[in-house]
Amino acid sequence: MKKDLLRNFSGALLVVFLFIFFYCPLETEDIWWHLNAGRWIVQHHAVPHVDIFPFAERADPWILTQWLGSVIFYLTQDIAGYQGLQLLRACVFLLALGMFFMYARRKMPLAWLFLLIFIMAFGLGTRCLLRPFIFNFIFIQLFLIILFRHQTYGKWTELLWLPLAVLVWGNLHAGSFIYGLSLPALFLLSEVIRYYVSSAARGEVLSKIKNLLLVCGLSAGALFINPYGMTGALFPAKAVFVPGFIDFYGMGHMTAEMRPPIEILSFRGAWFFLLLIPAVGVLGMPRNKSLTHVMLFLTALFSFLYASRAADFFVIVAAYIIVEGLQKLSLAERWRVWPENKKVDRLIYGVMTFLLVINIVHTVQQKVVLSNQAVRKIFLQEDADNPAAAARFLNANGITGRVFNSYEYGGYIGWTSYPRLRPFVDGRQANQCDAKVYLKILADPAQFWPAAEAQYRFDIVLFNANEAFHYRYMDYLITRSDWQLVFVKGPVVVFVKRGKFVLVEKVAKFEERLKTAQVDLETISLPDLSRENIFVAALKDFFDPLPEYVDQRETGAVLYAFGYKAAGIRTFWESIQDWDGRTARYVLSLMVKDYRGER
Template sequence: MNTSYTDEKSPRSQPEETAPAATAETRSAFARVRTALVWIVLGWTVALEQLDDNSFLTHLRTGRWILEHHGVPHSDIYSYTVPGAPWVAQSWLAEVLYAGLYESPVGPNGIRVLGGILGAACAYLAYRLADRAAAGRARTVVVLLPALFVSALYWVERPLFIGILAFLALLWIVEIPDSAAGRRPLIALPLLMWLWANCHGSFALGFAYLALHLLGRWADGHRPWQGRERRLLQATVLAFAACFLNPYGAGLVLFPVQLLTHGEALQYVPEWQSPDLRSLVGAAFAVWIAVFVAVLVLARTRPTRRDVLVSLPFLLLGLWALRNAAVAPLVGLPIAARLLPAAPPPVRRPRLDVAVVTTAVLIAASLTRSQLAEPPFDLSRYPVAAMRSVEEQGLLGRRLFTTTGWAGYVIHRYWPRQRVFMDDRYDMYPTDFAVNYQKVRHGDARWRTTFDRYRVEVVVWETGAPLTELLTESPSWRTVYRDRLATVLVRR
C-alpha cells in the first residue's frame, strides 16, 4: 500500500489498480532490518568524529555560561569591541544540551556520541522516508545516496545538525500522512517546531516548506481549508505561535530575518556563498541536482504541481547559499523516490541478510571503539601553541586581534580572561564593522586605522598571510612567536 503524500488523482496514489504485485509487503522483515541497519551504521560512524568546529566551541562556552548563570545572555559577553551589544543566543537549547553533556561524567565524548545518534537518526529517517514514498517498490539508493552524501557533509557538532534532523522529521509528518506523527499534526508540528526554533535558526526553512506544500496542494486542487490540508494549516499556525515561547520572545522568532539584513557581511562567509563546483560540497550538490532532474525527466508519471513548487525553491536556495545544501536534497528525496520506476522484488537470502547485519554491527563496534579512543577534541587547526605563548609572555587579557575561526577557540579556552575582537556571530556585530574586519583580514591598507581605533595590542594571525606580512614589515609591531600555523605580534 502506497502511504506517501501524493495527489489522489495521480496513478501512483492508487496502487491497488496500477502497482505491481511486488510491493513492500512482499519483502522480508529481516531484509528491511538489514538495509535500515546499514544506513544507521553509516550515519553513526560518519557523525562520530572528534570535536573541532569553531562555532561549536563558542556554542559550548555559551551553554556553560547559561548553566552557570541560570539564564540566557541578552548582550554580548565575548568581545571588547561591542561589549553589551544586544545578542540573541538563538541556539540556547542546543547549547545547554552540549554543556550538560560536557559537564556530566561522560564529558566531551558524550557530545560525540550525541553526534553519532543524530547521524544514525538522520540516515534512518531518510532511508525510511524514501522507502515509504516509493511504497517499497523502487531501489531508492539511486536517490538516497547522493542526497545523504550532500547533507552528511554538514553533520558536525553544531546546532545545524539538530536542524537537519528536525527537517527530516517535518518531511516525515508531511510526506507520510498515515504515520503516527503524520496522523497527529496538531500535536507533532507545534512540538517539533518549538524544539527546532530554540535549537537553530533553520526552523524558518521549515515554515517555508510548509507554506510551499500547502500552496502546491492548493494548486493541485486541494484547498487549505478542507481535509488534511486544513489540519496542516491549523498545525502550522499553532506551531508558529508556540515558537514565541522562548527566553527572547519575538527576538528569537525574527532572528533568521534579521540575520539576512547582514547580507553584505555574510558574503564573506564561505557557507553563505554560492556553491563552488571545485569544492566537495559544490560538486556533490551538482551531482544531486543532476540525479534529481534526470529522475523527473525520465519518470513515467509527471511530478505534481506541489512537487515542483516545493522542490524548485529549495534547489535555488541551495544554489544561493551553500549552507542550504544541507536540507535542499532532503526536500527532493521523497519526491524523486515516488517517481522512480518499480524494481523487481528482491530475492530472499536469509543467510546473506544475517551476514550483512553481523558485519555491519561488528564494523560499527570496531569504528566506535577506535574513534572514541582518540582525544575528544581535535585542535590541530587552532593556534594552541601561539596562544600558550601569549599566556606565558603575560600578554593574555590585552586587546587581541585574531581570525573569527580562531576566536572560537580563544573563547572556549581563555574566556573570560581573554576577550576577542570579533568571532563568527555575524548576526550580532554591526554590518559595517564586520565588513571592515573582512577587508583588514585580507590586508587592506586601512588596518592601521582599525587597529588604532580599537587599540589592538596583540595579533595572532596566520603565518604567511598578507596581514601578517604587513605587520612584520611595520616598525610599530614586533614578532614574539612564530610557527607554521600562527604568528604572534605585539605593538611596540
C-alpha cells in the same frame, strides 16, 4: 539465506561506516562560542540579553535565539568531554539517516535504500559541523513526513505535531523560521494552485487548505514562545531579510557555506548528481505528476546552488522525492515479484559491501601529523589547525590583553582564555561595528589598520596566515616594525605589540633566529616526479593516505611567505623527510627555485 546474510552484513557495515564517517574532530568554528554561551546560561540560569564576552568594557545588545542548542552542547561537554560532543554529532547524523530508513524501508527495495543512504551520507558530510543546525536534519524530515501524509490522507490531527515541534525547534536554530514556516507554506501554495486549476475533489482540497492555513498560523505563533518573546521570534526574519540588521551577508565572500557549491564540479561532488539525476527522473515520469514535489525540489535545488549551507536541505528533499516517486510507481511491489530480483539484490549488496569496506579502511587510515607524531583523525578530538597551541603559549608566557584575531578563532579563544584574552570578533558577530572594521582591515590594512589599532588598542594579533582572505593583512603586518612575531605553529601566527610585554629570551629573539637561519640547498634532493605513476600513487594514497595535515609543513609555508625563506625551506624540507608527498615535493621545488633566483 545467502541473500539475507549478505544483506545483514552490508547493513551492519553501513552503520559502522556512517558512525566513523560522522565521528569527526571538533572544528575550529562556532562550537566554541556555543560552549561558552551554554556554560554562561547554565551558571546564571538565564539567557543573555547583552554581549556576555565583550571585547571592550561596553556590553552591546545580543540575542541568542539558539540558546537551547548551546546548552545541549555545553551539558554534553560537561558530562562527557569533547568525545561526548563528537559522539553526539555522530548520533544525530545516525538518527537522521535512521529516521529516513524507517520511513523508506517499505517504499523501495532495501538494497536500493542502502545505496541511497550511502550517497546521502556524502551530501550530509559537507555539513558535518557541530552547530545547532544539525538538529534541522530531524525536524525537516518530521515536517516532510507529516505533510506528505496529510497530502495523501487529509488527516488534520497529525498536523498539530508541527507547531509543537516548532516550540522546540524555534529555540534550537533559526531553521525553524526558514524551514518550519516555508515547508507548510509550500504545501499550502500547492493545494491552492490545485484548487484553482483542477475541478476534481475541490471540497477535499479546500479542507486541506484550511488545515494548512491553521498549521501555518500555529507554527508562526509557536515561534513567539521563547525567552525573548517577540524580539526572539522576529530575530531570524530580520537577520535574513534586513541586510543591515546583523550584516548576515557581510562575511559571505569569506565563508564557504555562504558561497555557491563549486565543489560539485569535482569528484567530491559526485553525490550531488547521484541524487539529482534520479530525483529529476522520478519527477519526469508520467505516473508521478506532483506539483508539490516539483516545487519542493526546485526550492531545495535553488537554495543549495545559491549557498552551500543548504546542502542538507537539498539532500533530504531529494531523497524523499525519490522515495515518494518510487512508491507511486509501486516499485517495491514490482521488485518483489520480479524473478531476477534476488540476483540483482545480491549484486547491489556485494557492490555496497565492497564500497563500504574500502571507505571504512580509507576513513580509519586518515591521519594528521602534530609535532612529528602521526595521529589518526578518528582519535583526534579537535581539528589539527586550531589555535590551541597559541592559546597555551600566550597563557604560559603571561601575555594577556586585547586580541585582533581571525574571526574563526574568536570562539576558541573565548572558551579557553576569556577574559585573559579578549578576541575582537567571533562567529557570533555580536558587535556589527567591530565586524565591519574587521572586514575593512582585511580589505585594505594600510588604510584602516593604523586608526583601528589606535582606537581599539590591540595588544596581540592571532591569525590564520594560510587563509587567502588574510594574505593582504599578513603581508602588511610583517612589515610593521612596531609588531613582533613571537609564535608560529602550523597556520597559526602570533604577533605582539613590541615593547608591550616582558618576554623571556627565547620568545624575544624568535624573529632574530628566523632571520639568521641558514639552509644548505645541496642537502635537499628533489626526486624526478615525472617517473612516478600517478595512478598507482593515487591508489596507494587511498588505502594508506598521506597525512591531511602536517603542522611542520604548514609552519614552513608560513615562514617562507613571511620572508624568512631559509627558515621556511628548512622547516618544510624536514617535514618532507618524514612525511613525503607528491604535492609537498612540488611546493618545495617551487620554494627552492624561487630562493635560488633571489640569490
